[in-house]
Amino acid sequence: MGNGWHEWPLVLFTVLGQCVAGGLIVTGLGWMAAKADNVGQIRIVRSMFLLWLLMGIGFLASMMHLGSPLRAFNSLNRIGASALSNEIAAGSLFFAVGGIWWLLSWLGKMPAQLGRSWLIISMLLGVLFVWAMTRVYQIDTVPTWHNGYTTAGFFLTMLVGGPLLAALLLRLSGVRFPAAQFAAVSVAALVASCALVMLQSGQLGTIHSSVQPAVTLVPDYSMLQVWRLILLTLGLGCWICPLTRRKQPRVLSLLAGIMLVVAGEVLGRGLFYGLHMTVGVAVAG
Numbered sequence: 001m002g003n004g005w006h007e008w009p010l011v012l013f014t015v016l017g018q019c020v021a022g023g024l025i026v027t028g029l030g031w032m033a034a035k036a037d038n039v040g041q042i043r044i045v046r047s048m049f050l051l052w053l054l055m056g057i058g059f060l061a062s063m064m065h066l067g068s069p070l071r072a073f074n075s076l077n078r079i080g081a082s083a084l085s086n087e088i089a090a091g092s093l094f095f096a097v098g099g100i101w102w103l104l105s106w107l108g109k110m111p112a113q114l115g116r117s118w119l120i121i122s123m124l125l126g127v128l129f130v131w132a133m134t135r136v137y138q139i140d141t142v143p144t145w146h147n148g149y150t151t152a153g154f155f156l157t158m159l160v161g162g163p164l165l166a167a168l169l170l171r172l173s174g175v176r177f178p179a180a181q182f183a184a185v186s187v188a189a190l191v192a193s194c195a196l197v198m199l200q201s202g203q204l205g206t207i208h209s210s211v212q213p214a215v216t217l218v219p220d221y222s223m224l225q226v227w228r229l230i231l232l233t234l235g236l237g238c239w240i241c242p243l244t245r246r247k248q249p250r251v252l253s254l255l256a257g258i259m260l261v262v263a264g265e266v267l268g269r270g271l272f273y274g275l276h277m278t279v280g281v282a283v284a285g
Contacts, residue, residue: 005270005274006273007270007273008061008270009061009062009063009064010061010062010269010273011266011269011270011273012057012058012061012062012266013058013059013061013062014058014133014154014157014269015058015157015161015262015265015266015269016054016055016057016058016061016262017055017058017091017129017130017133018130018133018154018155018157018158018161018162018265019054019157019158019161019162019165019258019261019262019265020051020052020054020055020058020126020162020165021094021126021127021129021130021158021162022126022157022158022159022161022162022163022165022166023051023161023162023163023165023166023169024048024051024098024122024123024126024162024166025123025126025127025162025166026162026163026165026166026167026182027044027047027048027051027165027166027169027170028119028120028122028123029177030044030166030170030175030177031044031045031119032116032119033177034175037175040173040174040175043172043173043174043175044169044170044173044175045102045105045106046106046173047169047170047172047173048102048169049102049106050165050168050169051098051102051165051169052095052098052099052102055095055099056095059091059095062088083132083135083136083138084136086132086135087129087132087133087135087136089132090125090128090129090131090132091129091132091133093125093128093129094122094125094126094128094129097118097121097122097125098122098125098126101115101118101119101122130154130155130158133154134150134151134154134155137150138150138151141278141279142276142277142278142279143207143214143277143279144204144207144214144217144275144276144277145272145275145276147203149196149199149200149203150272152192152196153193153196153268153272156189156192156193156196157265157268157269159185159186159188159189160186160189160190160193160232160236160261160265161186161258161261161262161265163182163183163185163186164186164235164236164239164254164257164258164261165258166182167179167182167183167239167249167254168251168254168255168257168258171248171249171251171254172251179239179243179249180243183236183239183240183243186236186239187236187240190229190232190233190236193229193232194229197225197229201221201222201225204221204275207277212277214275214277217274217275217276217277218271218274218275221271221274221275224267224271225268225271227264227267228264228265228267228268228271229264230264231260231261231263231264231267232260232261232264232265234257234260235256235257235258235259235260235261235262235263235264236257236261237257238253238254238256238257238260239253239254239257
């Protein structure tokens with residue numbers, strides 16, 4: 001029993017990876033919308049350095065989960081047959097394609113006609129990366145993970161954290177974008193996250209193995225989920241409250257917001273890993 005923090009490398013990898021994937025999509029849309037503002041596009045590209053820094057941190061953390069980081073490439077040995085290999089391959093492809101687009105754009109070497117298509121491909125690879133993550137945990141011998149809540153939870157992290165991260169980057173670049181529309185997406189994702197917690201809490205009460213019921217895996221599950229949702233609400237509030245007053249959020253406010261959201265999702269992902277249980281002799285549910 002515990003809160004799953006012993007899996008902190010995977011917690012950081014999944015949360016940061018999902019936020020970066022969502023952040024690239026929204027920031028990329030902002031970059032494409034500023035096609036008539038070449039200076040603005042350059043500033044957006046420079047601000048996107050943070051995306052790839054976070055992605056790099058996530059991959060470094062994931063390597064800590066391996067028995068030996070020097071053998072990390074062995075995780076690619078079964079692409080197509082192993083969900084783990086597919087996840088690493090999808091993440092590496094997303095990192096490489098998106099990172100090369102960013103580097104060439106930063107250096108001014110990206111052809112104008114190619115840049116838009118390359119960016120769209122990178123955005124789609126981000127969605128594929130998150131989908132590949134969800135498949136790793138669809139294990140039929142782990143009933144607490146083998147369900148639609150896992151898939152929904154991972155994509156909701158992308159939808160809650162991604163737009164807020166993009167709002168920070170676009171604010172740093174000084175480029176205006178339809179913030180209210182993307183803020184509405186994050187709020188809708190937060191509401192969906194609340195519903196997901198309630199539905200999954202009810203399901204956990206119906207799952208038990210021959211050893212223990214699922215609800216005993218994380219004794220403080222409900223209280224910790226409440227704290228998680230409070231952190232997410234406060235984080236989004238740092239972005240949304242200024243918007244309701246028709247003001248541009250300050251950089252420090254957005255930075256505080258993304259830190260609160262990441263903290264909340266890290267807490268929630270720790271609970272997810274804490275719910276790991278195998279079927280044992282039998283599972284009922």
